[in-house]
Amino acid sequence: MDFSKLALKYKTPLYIYDFDYISTQFYSLKEAFRARKSLICYALKANSNLSILKHLAALGAGCDCVSVGEIKRALLAGVAKYKIIFSGVGKDDCEIEFALKEDILMLNIESEAELKRVEKIAQNLKTIARISIRVNPDVDAKTHHYISTGLKKNKFGVDADTAKKLYIYCKNSPFLEPIGIHCHIGSQILDIAPYSDATAVTATLLRSLKALEIDIKFFDVGGGLGIRYKDEVTIEPYDFAQAVLANLGGTDVTTVCELGRFLVGNSGYLLTKVLYEKHNGAKRFVVVDAAMNDLIRPSLYDAYHEIEAINKNGGGTLADVVGPICESGDFLGKDVLLPQLNHGDLLVVKSAGAYGFSMSSNYNSRLRAAEVAIEGGRERLIRKREEFEDLIRLEKECLEGANEENR
Numbered sequence: 508m509d510f511s512k513l514a515l516k517y518k519t520p521l522y523i524y525d526f527d528y529i530s531t532q533f534y535s536l537k538e539a540f541r542a543r544k545s546l547i548c549y550a551l552k553a554n555s556n557l558s559i560l561k562h563l564a565a566l567g568a569g570c571d572c573v574s575v576g577e578i579k580r581a582l583l584a585g586v587a588k589y590k591i592i593f594s595g596v597g598k599d600d601c602e603i604e605f606a607l608k609e610d611i612l613m614l615n616i617e618s619e620a621e622l623k624r625v626e627k628i629a630q631n632l633k634t635i636a637r638i639s640i641r642v643n644p645d646v647d648a649k650t651h652h653y654i655s656t657g658l659k660k661n662k663f664g665v666d667a668d669t670a671k672k673l674y675i676y677c678k679n680s681p682f683l684e685p686i687g688i689h690c691h692i693g694s695q696i697l698d699i700a701p702y703s704d705a706t707a708v709t710a711t712l713l714r715s716l717k718a719l720e721i722d723i724k725f726f727d728v729g730g731g732l733g734i735r736y737k738d739e740v741t742i743e744p745y746d747f748a749q750a751v752l753a754n755l756g757g758t759d760v761t762t763v764c765e766l767g768r769f770l771v772g773n774s775g776y777l778l779t780k781v782l783y784e785k786h787n788g789a790k791r792f793v794v795v796d797a798a799m800n801d802l803i804r805p806s807l808y809d810a811y812h813e814i815e816a817i818n819k820n821g822g823g824t825l826a827d828v829v830g831p832i833c834e835s836g837d838f839l840g841k842d843v844l845l846p847q848l849n850h851g852d853l854l855v856v857k858s859a860g861a862y863g864f865s866m867s868s869n870y871n872s873r874l875r876a877a878e879v880a881i882e883g884g885r886e887r888l889i890r891k892r893e894e895f896e897d898l899i900r901l902e903k904e905c906l907e908g909a910n911e912e913n914r
């Protein structure tokens with residue numbers, strides 16, 4: 508990848524995504540689940556750029572959405588309605604209504620209260636809501652506590668016994684059709700055992716529902732497959748699929764997974780320009796033009812991203828790579844081995860495709876970065892760099908309205 512050329516053409520900070528890598532990741536999953544009917548959904552929250560969605564839709568991916576905004580994005584990108592799932596612990600009435608009217612595949616329900624709400628809205632709309640219930644298997648995904656979701660103490664889903672009661676309730680409701688079972692235990696998972704354990708819980712429930720003549724068609728194992736940021740040993744898609752399928756003997760369900768990070772994480776690079784070097788005593792800082800508003804993972808989770816200087820020899824000394832934001836938490840890397848750098852030199856922050864741009868903000872009134880796709884050796888802009896006008900548009904109208912009123 509010619510980072511210097513890209514920086515010259517599109518400026519920095521710049522997100523760059525390798526679309527061929529995304530295809531490879533998608534096909535590796537599809538292949539791993541080959542023995543069964545499967546639906547590989549992409550969890551939009553990882554990176555919801557429309558061009559990425561369109562790329563994945565063309566490969567045959569479905570989408571896991573957690574807001575109306577995400578559903579609208581998926582539809583706009585051409586994802587088939589029957590491949591869209593609506594997840595999330597708190598869905599507003601208008602969001603439920605939208606999903607039902609759009610007739611997407613199913614809503615993943617997270618509580619009894621939500622189920623009743625969906626039933627009521629379906630009744631008002633004179634329709635039947637296809638649903639799935641998110642089971643909280645009380646399994647430790649052994650990941651960062653902020654992104655662990657399958658423990659009783661987490662806010663997600665309901666325990667298997669409660670889920671069973673809810674399925675029975677659905678069976679007796681003319682407005683609810685239970686078609687799926689859902690479970691998602693966390694993100695950046697590197698250990699296969701929690702997947703086996705969680706799937707065992709949901710597969711047991713699946714069988715007990717079958718005995719009650721509740722016919723579940725979709726077995727959604729969630730997402731969470733970890734990726735290599737540094738030297739992590741990751742789970743192979745084949746082993747992931749085997750851990751799931753081993754629990755499904757004798758059943759006839761379509762296996763669904765909803766992966767985000769695995770599909771796009773290592774496709775992405777954040778390119779940033781060095782502004783200055785500075786030393787506070789013995790401490791070396793490299794101040795760059797990207798900041799925590801562009802990539803918040805280091806600040807939020809203490810996450811590691813490999814950072815490399817472009818067109819420089821290796822070696823050097825340790826430095827913290829920091830952004831211009833007025834917070835000590837504004838760093839992209841700590842104790843990074845870097846050569847002597849000058850104004851205008853480039854650094855690339857790797858593994859930035861997931862939870863990078865999608866978690867970015869305008870904090871400090873900074874404009875969000877541009878995004879570029881590389882596919883088959885060719886590059887194209889997939890999101891323009893924001894301009895100051897984008898930043899103030901919605902406020903400006905109010906300001907002008909208030910000025911009118913005061914006149």
Ligand SMILES: Cc1ncc(COP(=O)(O)O)c(C=O)c1O
Binds near residue numbers: 550693695765
């Ligand atoms: C319900 C659900 N599904 C899927 C995902 C995707 O996780 P990952 O990007 O780790 O695959 C998440 C992430 O938080 C989620 O909450």
